[in-house]
Amino acid sequence: MPAAASAQEEGAQQARDVITVTARRREETILDAPVAVTAFGEEDILNLGLQSVDDVARFTPGLSFSAAFGRTSERPVIRGQANVLAGVQFGVESGTAYFIDGVYYPGSIQNLDPNDLARVEVIRGPQSALYGRNTYAGAINFVTRGASDVLEGNVRARAGSYGEYELSGGISGPLGDRAGFRLSVRDYNYDGEWTNTVTGQTVGSQSTTSLSGVLDFNPVDNLDFRVRAQYSDSRDGTLPLFLQSAASNNCAPGHRSLASWSRSGSTNNNQYFCGVIKPAPVALNTGPALPGQPAIVPGVPADALNPFLPFQLYSTADGTAFDGVSNETWLFSGIMNWDVGGSGYVFTLSGGYRDEERRFGSDSDHSSINFVLQPVGMADTGAFFANTNRNEVRDHSIEARLASPVDEPFRWMIGAYYYDQTSRQFSITFSNPSGNPSNRLTTTNQAIFGLLEYDFTENLTVTFEGRYAEEEKTTLDGLSDPTQFFRADTFTNFTPRLTVNWSVDPETTIFGVYARGVKPGGQNGSLGESVGNPTYDQETSENFELGVKRSLFGGAGYFAASAYYIDAKDVQLTTAVASATGALNSVATNQGAAEIWGLELEYRQQVNDMLSIGASYAWTRPEFTSGCDDAQWELTSGGGVIAGNSTAPGTGTEFFGQTGNCSIAGNRIPLTSEHQLSLNGELRAPLGQNGRLEWFARSDFTYESSKYVQVHNLAETGSASILGAQFGIQSENWTLMAYGRNILDEDSIVMATRWLQTPYLSPTFSPNTAPAGAATGAPRAFFGTLRRGASYGVEARYRF
Template structure:
């Protein structure tokens, strides 16, 4: 698509256009999570929650506070159909809506989860866990493909964070929160008029968590988090038919060593074969199992993030203390094994939303622009163990140290024009342009800045035109046809074979809805979704997979939203949705060893799948004292076809898939009792990172004027459940179920709240996420003897690393409002 056409269209519209009211910072400051909540972004226009014909979960400011929703991780617990996991700390996020994601999301350049973030309706591409929760007026999770209106990376859904703006009268807030594990939070904001037509808001937050899991190598705690952030908003409305918002924020993250542990290949208990520790004699192991079947239990963090505290190596099963390697040093060193540990991130984010209304004609136009600049340093011990294997002495960086520097800049601009909304036939047309510049370098002991070994520029450019037409057949029956044509180009200067790829796709969406006349609706949706492909770089080229294709899906959904009849149990509403998704060229991942020794993965397309699901969201109040809600989601995400090379290795006793088209290869299953039949098929397997069942229940009691100084006394509690997730497509290793209990009680008035809280009260310790990994330092036959036949898989044995969950968190908080 011609960039000049897009920019010209945006410039022309910029002088005359209004953000659909959904993007103009909405209306009702006291909107609560009730039947009449305004969902301003679900379809980029103002609609009641029960009237919008789309599956959306909305959380008001009050609900965010009551349920202690401090991050998107917390929000996922109460959103049917949304699962969340972070494998590499707060700079790597993997939101999963309706089973659709990729285990490389946020790890490899250009690989994304299919769920996009928006701040005030403006696309945001980075990790968002450091966003100040005190700045939020509402959060909306929109489920199902939103590729037509929202655009890139909304293959499975979108999450929009609506922030607070300026106010017509002066107001100020403060928050003090303190808890165990050295948890502390200080936040404050002021808002009010600046001069006629201009209001503003300024907010500050300092948050710290001291960590609770110990690294057995260094004796130090890991998992620390620290964020300092500052945000400012200017809302300008010089005349009645124009308004504009400018928001700028800066945040600084300083996180410690990640709480990751290794489960050694010595613990593998199934699928015997040659790709096991037993066939590396230096391992000292007789274990012939290639894989682990069952729930991976929490383990001890033992990584080389500093000098060994007691001078005694922490021996890893399968890597004996006395193991040596031809021409190289031993497997253990007692010095620091990583040139950088943890996460350092400095982030600037700016957005602008302008609104213009053409007199009384009802025409509206909008211009949205976004910019972000991120400097990120991240480091961790890539073998996730105490193995400290140096090639050239302890002053050099060892193998399996993943320490990188990233500099990322994003630009976006979107312009749209909309017809009057009271017409029987109405519509909207828009254009969009997005650019990302990405630089990456390797941090080493010799180059702690990561500047001298810059890998070169990488870019993403997305250009699109989109629109909708809506028609009322009757006062109650409406049909909406949306569509988007987008072209995305990715470049990677580290790739010599394929430095650039381009993908294009038209994604339509048809919605038919019927107004029930009671404030509710019945709707049906047919939509297509797309997740762009990309480049695997030099690592992919080395294994013959330089690129991966875009993933596409056909989606069908029916839903019901309605207030429930009054039968003497109070005021309740329910939202239900059932859906079916047919996905092709599903993007997955394959692990490979880089020439540097670090273990990396590449994105691959492996087969097709179908997803069926049901979501229920019930909210309401029995009376003025008791309120609450219940959510449930069932997700059945299965592959219908596909051939995976590792699946063949696992089932064939360590054979190699030589002909994927005919699904044949070397087969040693006859040599290993319990192995076979050899197959590369993944048909019938569940998508990884997907929970089949999710549920939550929460309740709150309010006793008016029952506390001191005329305050109200409240007590609330919540219980959430998420079933186990499979680590890989083999559907053997899994994370385990998670049941979390929280509670909060205290006193509040219009001016202040004082409360005590507890999270994960029952100390659920199931791991957050796990990833199949390689057992170092046995990563190739060239560095350690391998006695498996030459026709067998002689790659490294499979191990696993996991991320530990926080234990019980207790504390107190004080909020004041002026």
């Protein structure tokens, strides 16, 4: 068999059977590890075209990802445990944590070089006991490639539709007898594929340049070190965001509608949109407008303020001082493993440091109007809803643990952990591109943890893990204001995990897990304080799981299944806050409880020398069991106001003959899909008589059902069916291929968010005809993120 085929099969076998640095913090095969985990090896990453967390999610049962704000917001959702504000509101976290080589990484992972990875592991279920903070729903561990024993290297070049290209390479080898190195470089570019109708410019572009280096060395026997450094610089253009106006609302009649604002000229009295939000043209004020622009959003006439206020409403100038996303990151990590005197007792010390500067800019009313709200004749100062800011984030962590020999029937491990982060935010303006200080958030986490494990029989093992953590968060909000918000809070928790593992035979493992998960709490800042919600509490869950793994066909196949139940309390969701002073208009609150049932299936097989196949499926039913949402009352009561301190079903004012009910019990948790399916296959055979070349053809298909946008379960994204394919030839050292991504040109939106419909912010700006007792907040529209369309390209790889 050609060496190329042997390498491919070796990579496939590694992806099935070997996991390094898992939630159990030790090396073991995927079959033996009693935990729900999906692993992708080097060949999987290349063959499936895994370029981002979004791609990883497509082939991982139980993981859903939606980059609603480009490569700046991280909202991975494992097993339906979602949070609308995660990665969007300052300080709110998703509950799924990233790790690089087992070291906690709280930044944006979407610019990580996929060619620098040896493996990606997605570990589902709470991993708080051993992995640490914010692994409430699971952990995603990116294992990087290290030094090699001989000098070797690789080069990859890719060119595709819409100006997409990638150039990457790496070189690795020994440095004497006890050390080795690896250096990697990547340059990536994508021009974007949508046109901004206001400016005529192409939007959605992305570019990244990254460098990384690894040094592995073992100065003496039983002691080894790994030091890694990484630099990345990303520059993304205007985000492909579109607005669906409040004029399109089609359900839930009430007074938070355009019809109640006399200057809108609209008779639409609906407060919400029911159904699938469809993609629409991008129309943003991110540059000088074309002649005749800006176009007017339906229901928002140009004279909406006149003659009530001597203010101009629109401007044709650039409304945003910064557009898109830029991210410059330095990352350093180190790991030491010491087998003390060769005794089998292993002391591990690991740590990391990150220095990141990120800029974000968007026309935050997401419409074609450049809403300025300034006195007539005054020079343009930028759009009123220009969401432009700069973040400086620095964090570091250190972890120490001592583990007993793994070949003893009784095993233990103890450890300690410290993490510290400081995040500063600045508001960018035309007059100050560096930004005016806005707020500062600090997080300090200290923990002790441990593991006890005992083999009761040769086939039955029980493991108990636990972690006690104290986390202090401080928020200083309004640094440019005379009156500042400051608050410091400490959150404590204990997260146990109990696993019973039964090796039925050498090919079959059955395991049961109980685990407690905790998602960090935090502060809402001055906006939250103004509405009586200065903080939000930790979200907790009790998790029960039963799983089975089996090796099939003498190791050529692998099957895994997990069924789980989750009981979540103090679920962190969002409460809307109408604000005329900025784009942020929601705070995090603990709105109720939820139950989640789910099933996950995975199957892989090397059918014969020519054919390999894989499949996965996940079913998730995350439902609220209790909760009272004030916006739910507005929608069901005809635009009424819920009474203070009311609980489900609630009391308050009602209109249009509606019966108000604030309960969200029975509704699905938003941002989650009920069904996920993936299928992939590869055909490979010799080309020619000498056997030096092979041809291959690969295809993959993924399906994800529609996601609800909010707890009301009315507006949704639509399902997504994505087909990919590759075809090419390969030798021992080089590969040439053509590829297609999203061949079906799936255009369902990535995600949508309910947002303010400007300029109707308060009755001061336009008369509101709502009767007494009605909610008179601004009508709400939706903005969504467009999905990349079909793209095609060619790729060449060479290794030596």
